[in-house]
Amino acid sequence: DADVTQTPRNRITKTGKRIMLECSQTKGHDRMYWYRQDPGLGLRLIYYSFDVKDINKGEISDGYSVSRQAQAKFSLSLESAIPNQTALYFCATSEIEKLFFGSGTQLSVL
Amino acid sequence: KQEVTQIPAALSVPEGENLVLNCSFTDSAIYNLQWFRQDPGKGLTSLLLIQSSQREQTSGRLNASLDKSSGRSTLYIAASQPGDSATYLCAVLQGAQKLVFGQGTRLTINP
Numbered sequence: 001d002a003d004v005t006q007t008p009r010n011r012i013t014k015t016g017k018r019i020m021l022e023c024s025q026t027k028g029h030d031r032m033y034w035y036r037q038d039p040g041l042g043l044r045l046i047y048y049s050f051d052v053k054d055i056n057k058g059e060i061s062d063g064y065s066v067s068r069q070a071q072a073k074f075s076l077s078l079e080s081a082i083p084n085q086t087a088l089y090f091c092a093t094s095e096i097e098k099l100f101f102g103s104g105t106q107l108s109v110l
Numbered sequence: 111k112q113e114v115t116q117i118p119a120a121l122s123v124p125e126g127e128n129l130v131l132n133c134s135f136t137d138s139a140i141y142n143l144q145w146f147r148q149d150p151g152k153g154l155t156s157l158l159l160i161q162s163s164q165r166e167q168t169s170g171r172l173n174a175s176l177d178k179s180s181g182r183s184t185l186y187i188a189a190s191q192p193g194d195s196a197t198y199l200c201a202v203l204q205g206a207q208k209l210v211f212g213q214g215t216r217l218t219i220n221p
Contacts, residue, residue, distance in 0.1 A: 004153070040213055041213065042114070042199065042211035042212055042213045042214065043154075043199070043201075043209075043211040044211075045208065045209065058208075059208075090153055090154070092153075092154075097141070097142055097144075097159060097203065098144075098156050098159055099144075099154070099156060099209070100156070101146075101153030101154040101155070102153050103151070103152050103153045104151075104152070104153055
């Protein structure tokens, strides 16, 4: 079983819809992250959390929100999806410096 | 603002060749530099992590070097194999756990 699991793997939605991407981990790490990957732009940090009570904005947090439900669970929400949020989304965990990534969620907003 | 650049964007070489992937960054105030591998449909896998005080790290056929003063890192792959085909990304860690990624180099090893 994967250490960092993202659901769903693929999602197609329409403009204006609310959508939630979920991430769970079995590594026991306190630190969790959400990144998005766009062709030609690399990965960019959306939000990160160092423990259940700690939530921090990354460089591109506008239009997104997160919830850290437990040490093992970190979800990303798009309150009102727009087409330029079409991207590959990754969840990651870390103990100190080394990151462990999930397999990603490909989101398409039509 | 830190910028990380990887050149070339794509590289295709015959099996067995030694090759070098390049990564450059604009701000030398980094904690570490990491190299990742990304396979289609899968997440990123950490290959090597070099602390800012280190010059290089090795793992099997992979060797990564870091020249912080010049803002450069290289990933050397020896005796390349078709299974090495993937996208390779470098990333630098700055303050507040901010990891800045390059755009990646898509590597194809031809049998």
